[in-house]
Amino acid sequence: MELEGIIGKIRGRGYKATPQRVAVLEAISAEQHQSLEGIRSRCPGVGMVTVYRTLDLLSGLGLVRRLDLGDGPRYELAEDHHHHLICEDCGSVAEFEQCPLDPRQLPEVGGDFEVRAHSLEVYGRCSACR
Amino acid sequence: MELEGIIGKIRGRGYKATPQRVAVLEAISAEQHQSLEGIRSRCPGVGMVTVYRTLDLLSGLGLVRRLDLGDGPRYELAEDHHHHLICEDCGSVAEFEQCPLDPRQLPEVGGDFEVRAHSLEVYGRCSACR
DNA sequence: CCGTAACTGAAAAAAAATTTCAATAAGGTA
């Protein structure tokens, strides 16, 4: 759990590491790609408004990623580089680490676009649904 | 413009090609990755509920893709295979055709996951913002 | 410690999405 590092980044950028923000962060780190509801239920003491604002802040800082995998928005820690396998039948989401991007081609795609990050979602059917 | 083909697919699956659905389809095809508001303003005669339902239907049929590029949901025709360059400064969205995925690696990522499609978003800064 | 600017949260408001249901119309059939 690298929460310490993330908290350090929050402070480093001039924001306060309040208990509420830390609680939201812990909630997010408990499980990847959670719904808002899931996050909220993991930090019941934090007001809804603060959860929204904290997610905005952390997304803006690039510490948290916001996903749309079909239903409502989902959130996850942006620490590690990984991608998603989304089952179109049951909606389950799995992750995989091995990035199938060809690194030689990525810099070319954009011309003078400065690439900073990327996000890949793979859709299909999971083994259980086959 | 391949609307005829898409309309054929709607009918082929047993759904009716109503004027409202065609109007929504034309609105979507007018510009890629539009917001709901943009689509609505391009087919003012179609009620909001019908727009929502049509987008659900077309997404379900795989004819339209739903995106989350940062702000609200966006939609585009799913005909052609392309990906997105999203500028984190100004929010502009560009497309590119050349898919940088290594096709040899993709089948392996999922184990027994059956891959049907994928979606790639590249984040960074556009040339204008540099 | 103190002071201050950043932060929180309850309530209210606004925005977005969904449900309901009576009326309508597409598209097959005779």
Place this chain on the structure above:
DNA sequence: TACCTTATTGAAATTTTTTTTCAGTTACGG
């Protein structure tokens, strides 16, 4: 062509989600 059946539409109401407001609170540098 007229008809019939069933899918579809849309206005209104409802529900859900997100944002705004603002008075009170707190983190943290000095």
